[in-house]
Amino acid sequence: MPDQKIEAYTDPAGGWGSARSLVEILTREEIPASGAAMLMKQNKPGGFMCVSCAWSKPAKPATFEYCENGAKATAWEQTRKRIGPDFFERHSVTELLTWADYDLEEKGRITHPLRYDPQRDRYLPVSWEQAFEEIGRELKAIREEDPKAAVFYSSGRASLETSYMYALFARMYGNNNLPDSSNMCHESTSKALPQSIGVPVGTTVLEDFEATDLILFFGQNVGSNSPRMLHPLQDARRRGVPIITFNPLRERGLERFTNPQSPIEMLTRSSTQISTQYHQVKAGGDIAAIAGICKALFAMDRQAQNEGRPRVLDIDFLSEHTHGFEKFEKFCDRLEWPALEAKSGLKREGMEAAAAVYARARAVIGIYGMGLTQHRRGTETVQMFVNLLLLRGNIGRPGAGICPVRGHSNVQGQRTVGIADEPSLVPLDKLKAMYGFEPPTEKGMNTIETCEGVIAGKVKAFIGLGGNFIRAVPDTQRMEEAWRGIRLTVQVSTKLNRSHLVHGEIAYILPCLGRIEIDEQASGPQAVSMEDSTSCFHGSRGVASPISDHVRSEPWIVAQFAKATLAPNPKVDWNAWVGDYAKVRDAIEATYPEKFKDFNARLFEPGGLHKPLAARERKWETQTGKANFVVPPDGLDMDPDMKSDRRDVLDLITLRSNDQFNTTIYGYHDRFRGVKGTRQILFMNENDIERLQLADGETVDVVTEAADEFAREVKGLRIVKYDIPEGNCAGYYPELNVLIPLWHHDAQAKVPAAKAIPVRIAKAAELAVRD
Incomplete structure (x- = not known):
């Protein structure tokens, strides 16, 4: 661990801090020249899509169309450092389990397929043929006993082509067990928006930022998580567009x-x-804050009517396009300002100030991130945000709409082409007709249900298409203990992570090409595609030489899974698909013709191929045929199990540092928050520190306040006095995932409630005495 230093950072986001960070990461990964050249092709026509966040790629890219974290992701993937078979000769799995996340990934790219040897406690090289022979044999045996006992997980990095093949393989295997990283972040969006406006994704496109005259921003850290979005935000501010932030x-x-x-x-x-x-x-106070703004708007509208002025609410839109308005109005009228203030942590005047600006705006974009979705009632919070936008007709209008900011670069696209545990989201009849098999109709396991299945001993095989599942999920300690009971675990990866080390009885690591690498197949170099946060599809073409002769592309690996496991099917030519990914895109278009019209011909269309969304045209594919106001059935309490009378219980927010993307840790600095050399941090309000008789810089332990028999604690966190609301504290993900109970999730979407975990804080000495 480097030297620790806590020092206030006074510079803005971007600027020289970003420039220095870029030079540092390129130098550290030993690619100062080649990395800089690669970055000039990132998010460019004919180049590659960024492998980190899913923010939109403009039709006319800037000279440097990448951000600090996008550059880190590229350098991290294209590092010159390598993990070959000799690495595992030097290091046992037991030893590697003691390493930090950063130290594991920092060692470089995995060069050979590997199989775990329990006698030597090491991963040993294995041929691709031997690997698939055993994997196929095990999957067949599990399928004969119970096809629902295998799980097919995917992170958000796999292309549309890979994802389509993977989802088809899982369904031909016999289940819909297709959990993905969306289950851990924006599944609340996918549940909320169809009920409200009839589509599962946001309605804005990049061009809307040029026409908007107000942006509402909730629960998303743009500076670290999607810095390229700062450019349209800066342009909007230069035009005088207000940006109102709730965070x-x-x-x-x-x-x-x-x-x-x-x-x-x-x-x-x-x-x-x-x-x-x-x-x-x-x-967790967002639902109350939004309700307060709505309440203020209703009051302003009535005052306008009494004074004979134009209405504040868009009555024509409400009458023609919405359902449930009167019920929502009555709900807001019943709310009392003291309760709204207490639950939101804001003053009435602040909510009314936001409402006043909103009432004057013609076209409003509502942006949000996991600060809204990762709560016990995240789905309802998203729907409350939609309610606010509907009041003034801000859906289906240029410069307006709802804009959920997705994390991983193709997590939204994976759902579009079939990565879904809900069979109702997939055209099963079409798959049956195209491929001549009977697709399973029983709901599959999502991420939480997979975890529950592992603990219950029901999951016998886990295939991980990218990601670091065991590190990303909640209740980490319980999950790691149960994980070793799985018969077969297979991880398709580029770099070493903890999910390789906490493994099943039979375990494989299969190294794949990165998106930035040239993918040479029978028909020549291949392009792949992905979908961004604004529902635009983009082509991507690798520009770097593969890091090893022994790595394979993700479509090739998925095809080998299928060929080793399934009976031959004359209607599915896996070899042809691998030889020419354009044929996979033809299959995608045939399956989803309304979304992928002329897919191959328009693959590299500037600005992306826009996915049709009915809500953009004010066509509402809901049960009522209109956009729906959804009233929270349980009022404004975000967590019914929270013991609000306990003064020593705080709500813990997990968050990323400036030096990470999801579970990937690029370093130990969090520049914007002034933290250097450590991730063992607990940010606290000064008043809470005083009230609980603690001290800035003191080392403490954090314990979950949970209504079950399991003890969850993290030891050795350093208190840092920070500007955070009283009653809240914050620390880094994924290290603090151990504190999230598996049951602590959104009721509808089952997204882990990582933004409001009830915890108690104790001095290390006190816990030692207790233990």
Whole structure:
């Protein structure tokens, strides 16, 4: 662990800090020249899509169409460092289990397929043929006993082509057990939006940012999680567009931004103020804050009527396009301001100030992230946000709409082409007709249900298409203990992570090509595709040489799974698909013709191929045929199991540092929050520190306050005094996932409630005495 230092960071997001970080990561990964050249092709026509976040790629890219974290992701994947068979000769799995996440991935790219040897406690090289022979044999045996006992997980990085093949393989195997990383973040969106507006994704496109005159921003840290979005935000601010932010922590990217691509800004060190109002809502208080804005709008509308002025609400839109308005109005009328203030952590005046600006705006974009979705009532919070937008007709209008910011680069696209545990989301009849098999109709396991199945001993095989599942899920300690009971675990990966080390009885690591690498198949170099946060499909073409002769493409690996496991099917030519990915895209278009019209011909269309969304046209594919106001059935309490009378219980928010993307840790610095050299941090409000008789810089342990028999604690966190609402504290994901009970999730979407975990804080000495 490097030297630790906590020091306030006063510079804006972007600027020289980003420039220095870029130079540092390229140098550390030993690609200062080649990495810089690669970055010039990132998010460019004919180049490759960024492997980290899913923010949209513009039709006219900038010279440097990448951000600090996108550059880190590219450098991390294209590092010159390698993990070959000799690495595992030097290090046992037992030893590697003691390593930190950063240290595992930092060692470089995996070069050979590997099989775990329990006698030597090491991964040993194995041929691809031997690997698939055994994997196929095990999967066949499990299928004969119970086809629902195998799970096919995918992270958000796999292409549309790979995802389509993978989903088809799983269903031909006999189940819909297709959990994905969306289950851990934006599944609340996928549940909420179809009920409200008839589509499962956001309605905005990049061009809307040029036409909007107000942006509402909830629960998303743009500076660290999607920095390229700062460019349209800065452009909007320069046009005088207000940006009203609701977020517990004051995040630098939502305060000030210096564009690293602007020589004038860099030389003068000037910056743009991003947020015009910044409301530090309590963790889980968003639903109350939004309800307060709605209540204020109703009051303003009535006052306008009494004074003979134009209505504040869009009555024509409400009458023609919505259902449930009167019920929602009555709900808001019953709300009392003291309760709204207590639950949101905001003053009435702040909510009314936001409402006043909203009432004057013609076209409003509502942006949100996991600060809304990762709660016990995340689905209802998203629906409350939609309610607010509907009040003034801000769905299906240029410059307006709902904009969930997805994390991984193709997590939304995977769902579009069939990665779904809900069979109702997939055209099973079409798959049956095209491929001549009987698709399973029983609901499959999502991420939480997979975890429950592992603990119950029902999961016998787990195939991981990318990601770091065991590190990303909640209740980490319980999951790791149960995981070793799985018969077969297979991880398709580029780098070493903890999911390789906490393994099943039979375990394989299968190294794959990265998206940035040239994928040469029978018909020549291949292109792949993915979907961004704004529902646009983009082509991507690798530009770097493969890191080893022994790595294989993800479509090739999925095809080998299928060929080794399934009986031959004359209607599915896996070899032809691998030889030419355009044939996979033809199959995708045949399966989803309304979404992928002329897919191959338009693969590299500037700005992307827009997926049709009925809500953009104010066509509502809901049960009522209209956009629905959804009233929270249980009022505004975010967590019914939270013991609110316990003054020593705080709500813990898990968050990323500036030096990570999802479970990938690029380093031990969190520049914007002033943390260097450690991730063992607990951010706390100064008043809570005093009230609980603690001290800034003190080392403490954190224990989950849970209504079950399991003890969940993390030891050795350093308290850092920080600007965070009273009653809340914050620390880093995934290290604190151990504190999230498996049952602590959204009721509808089953997304882990990682943004409001009830915890108690104790001095290390006190816990030692207790133990």
